[in-house]
Amino acid sequence: MKRQTIIWAIIGIAFVALIGSRAALGRMGRTYVEPTVKAFERVTPDALPWADQGADAPSAEWIATPPPENAIDRSGVWSERNAAGNQVIGWTSWGEVDPTVVFKARAVASRGGAPGPAFELSWPRTLGLWLAAFFTLAAFSFLYRDNPFYKFTESVVVGTSAAYYMVVGFWDVLVPKLFGALVPEIVRSVVQPTLRQPELADQIAKVLVLILGVMLLMQLVPKVRWMAVWPLAFVIGTFAGLKLYTYIESDLLGQLRAATAQSPLVIVTADPTGQALTGAGMVWQSFLASLKTSLLLLGTVCTLFYFFFSVEHKGAAGRVARVGVWFLMITFGAAFGFTVMGRVTLLAKRFEFLFDEWLWYIDPRGVHEIISVIMISIPALITDTITNMIAALSVVIPTLY
Amino acid sequence: MGLAVAVPILLQSRFPEKPTAIAKHAFDTINDLPDGSRVLLAFDFDPASEPELGPMASSLTRHAAMRGYKMYFITLWPFGTQMLTDKIREVILADFPQLVEGTDWVNLGFQAGNEAIMTQAKSDFKRTFPRDVRGIAVAQIPMMDEIRTTRDFACLIAVSAGYPGGKEWVQYVVTPERGSATPLKAVVGCTGVQTPQLFPYYPGQLDGLIGAIKGAAEYETLVNAEAERRTPGAPVPAKYLEAVRRMGPQMVAHVLMVSLIVLGNVIYFVGRRRGVNA
Numbered sequence: 001m002k003r004q005t006i007i008w009a010i011i012g013i014a015f016v017a018l019i020g021s022r023a024a025l026g027r028m029g030r031t032y033v034e035p036t037v038k039a040f041e042r043v044t045p046d047a048l049p050w051a052d053q054g055a056d057a058p059s060a061e062w063i064a065t066p067p068p069e070n071a072i073d074r075s076g077v078w079s080e081r082n083a084a085g086n087q088v089i090g091w092t093s094w095g096e097v098d099p100t101v102v103f104k105a106r107a108v109a110s111r112g113g114a115p116g117p118a119f120e121l122s123w124p125r126t127l128g129l130w131l132a133a134f135f136t137l138a139a140f141s142f143l144y145r146d147n148p149f150y151k152f153t154e155s156v157v158v159g160t161s162a163a164y165y166m167v168v169g170f171w172d173v174l175v176p177k178l179f180g181a182l183v184p185e186i187v188r189s190v191v192q193p194t195l196r197q198p199e200l201a202d203q204i205a206k207v208l209v210l211i212l213g214v215m216l217l218m219q220l221v222p223k224v225r226w227m228a229v230w231p232l233a234f235v236i237g238t239f240a241g242l243k244l245y246t247y248i249e250s251d252l253l254g255q256l257r258a259a260t261a262q263s264p265l266v267i268v269t270a271d272p273t274g275q276a277l278t279g280a281g282m283v284w285q286s287f288l289a290s291l292k293t294s295l296l297l298l299g300t301v302c303t304l305f306y307f308f309f310s311v312e313h314k315g316a317a318g319r320v321a322r323v324g325v326w327f328l329m330i331t332f333g334a335a336f337g338f339t340v341m342g343r344v345t346l347l348a349k350r351f352e353f354l355f356d357e358w359l360w361y362i363d364p365r366g367v368h369e370i371i372s373v374i375m376i377s378i379p380a381l382i383t384d385t386i387t388n389m390i391a392a393l394s395v396v397i398p399t400l401y
Numbered sequence: 402m403g404l405a406v407a408v409p410i411l412l413q414s415r416f417p418e419k420p421t422a423i424a425k426h427a428f429d430t431i432n433d434l435p436d437g438s439r440v441l442l443a444f445d446f447d448p449a450s451e452p453e454l455g456p457m458a459s460s461l462t463r464h465a466a467m468r469g470y471k472m473y474f475i476t477l478w479p480f481g482t483q484m485l486t487d488k489i490r491e492v493i494l495a496d497f498p499q500l501v502e503g504t505d506w507v508n509l510g511f512q513a514g515n516e517a518i519m520t521q522a523k524s525d526f527k528r529t530f531p532r533d534v535r536g537i538a539v540a541q542i543p544m545m546d547e548i549r550t551t552r553d554f555a556c557l558i559a560v561s562a563g564y565p566g567g568k569e570w571v572q573y574v575v576t577p578e579r580g581s582a583t584p585l586k587a588v589v590g591c592t593g594v595q596t597p598q599l600f601p602y603y604p605g606q607l608d609g610l611i612g613a614i615k616g617a618a619e620y621e622t623l624v625n626a627e628a629e630r631r632t633p634g635a636p637v638p639a640k641y642l643e644a645v646r647r648m649g650p651q652m653v654a655h656v657l658m659v660s661l662i663v664l665g666n667v668i669y670f671v672g673r674r675r676g677v678n679a
Contacts (some may be wrong), residue, residue, distance in 0.1 A: 177513075
């Protein structure tokens with residue numbers, strides 16, 4: 001058997017043992033919810049804080065109001081009139097609640113205490129949690145080799161993201177910005193009651209945008225593909241103009257300004273941030289600040305010189321360029337280090353999810369019951385597993401006779 | 402590497418964080434704003450970068466709420482709306498229930514347009530963000546009365562995962578204001594990948610930079626210390642220790658990686674010397 005296969009077999013067995021032991025020891029990977037009634041009252045402008053805003057004030061607005069007593073027993077969206085004669089609508093929403101809260105309430109109730117709120121195990125959210133765990137493990141499976149689980153996960157992520165972007169693009173861009181300007185009455189009556197009447201100039205601009213957008217789509221029609229070049233040129237030209245201006249101001253002039261502001265190579269009383277340096281450490285800190293600015297100047301000059309090809313990089317020029325290369329390498333190294341830090345953080349988060357939210361091995365947030373791995377000794381693990389097995393057998397065996 | 406990350410998580414190892422000067426500077430920039438200042442919080446990130454940026458977004462929101470600033474939340478990323486909603490629920494609704502939506506904070510949600518939005522916000526903020534995330538027109542939101550352009554904010558706090566993000570905020574909004582009598586202060590929190598790109602802007606064009614999870618852990622420590630100063634003895638909720646917690650596996654993983662690099666070099670040089678001698 002290949003060495004790689006053996007390693008992965010060991011990892012797989014260890015993982016199955018981990019989940020098996022956890023399942024044998026107690027609960028894991030559950031999400032609980034509790035009901036909350038939301039109620040809103042339709043009030044007239046006089047009752048609103050912005051009633052003095054004239055034309056901008058709405059004709060009526062919904063504000064949160066305490067729900068009726070029996071509202072929690074109602075299903076779906078309900079509507080009624082309150083004592084003031086205003087319409088009140090409401091519904092029951094299910095908010096996530098920490099498992100610890102549920103277990104404590106149930107423990108109190110089982111000891112004859114007062115029954116707590118109507119907590120429920122949320123099957124859809126629990127399924128979502130287990131799916132997230134499955135997708136995480138499926139993504140990790142790529143470490144072994146490309147496989148159907150990984151492919152499936154990759155497709156789900158890409159498909160879901162694309163769909164989300166499309167929906168957001170339609171509702172947050174096309175509807176308010178394009179349709180809202182071209183057919184404001186329809187948008188106002190169907191989806192956005194607070195939409196303002198667009199100005200004529202805005203409407204004309206949006207017609208041009210619509211034409212350019214349609215022309216861009218002509219890329220899909222071979223006979224009139226040339227039409228797509230015009231909006232593309234408009235987009236690239238605008239973007240280039242905008243970028244050129246800001247890069248000159250921010251990255252060229254701004255950086256020149258920053259470099260010249262730090263020109264003194266010997267700093268006595270303040271560091272580059274302008275922070276005053278006082279006390280016994282002043283000499284040392286002044287030395288460090290001076291060293292920093294000197295290195296900055298040296299690094300800038302040497303690195304720029306490395307890209308200056310009008311002089312052959314030989315002799316003294318070669319040595320200066322060589323120092324420039326060192327600075328570049330240090331910069332790339334720092335960038336690599338930061339990238340590694342970012343990737344390790346992502347890995348840590350996925351492990352935290354598996355161990356905390358799914359397996360309930362750790363509980364840094366204090367939200368669910370925990371059997372910490374520190375607390376689990378091997379004998380305890382074996383004892384608990386055997387106890388659970390005996391309990392299960394004591395139920396199963398009598399039924400066989 | 403898997404074990405180096407997994408074991409510290411299972412053992413819940415934590416290491417003390419000593420804030421560096423750059424983290425302190427970011428903290429002081431926000432902490433020293435006048436009472437009641439208006440701060441613009443741009444959370445331009447998505448679930449993919451939440452592990453790195455989520456903790457610093459929580460700390461920055463908590464800090465601004467603790468200081469009683471007026472908070473204006475926006476995002477230029479489609480997935481950012483959920484990030485905004487999560488942080489508002491976790492921090493403001495949970496720990497600062499006295500703050501009133503529309504008066505103390507407002508979630509203006511997502512606007513598509515990248516740099517165009519930044520440029521437009523500089524000249525007409527209300528036109529750029531005409532409604533909040535629930536569809537309420539800004540004319541009906543009391544705290545929006547005071548806002549005309551981005552110059553009306555005392556500080557920009559951008560938490561950024563890429564494009565558009567911290568770099569674009571610096572280029573389009575912050576730098577052009579630097580020459581004015583009251584320049585817009587700016588603090589950017591960013592991913593590890595972005596940090597080297599943003600370092601050149603500090604301190605000339607940026608007043609604070611929180612880089613990666615390390616910067617987040619340092620900032621978290623500073624905000625927790627400030628909270629302790631305000632209410633001595635109060636326990637620190639676990640959600641405000643997320644970055645510090647995540648630095649445990651980070652440290653072990655880095656020690657492993659550096660050790661392997663050193664070991665690899667030693668083997669290389671020893672091998673080369675033996676080759677030369679042979």
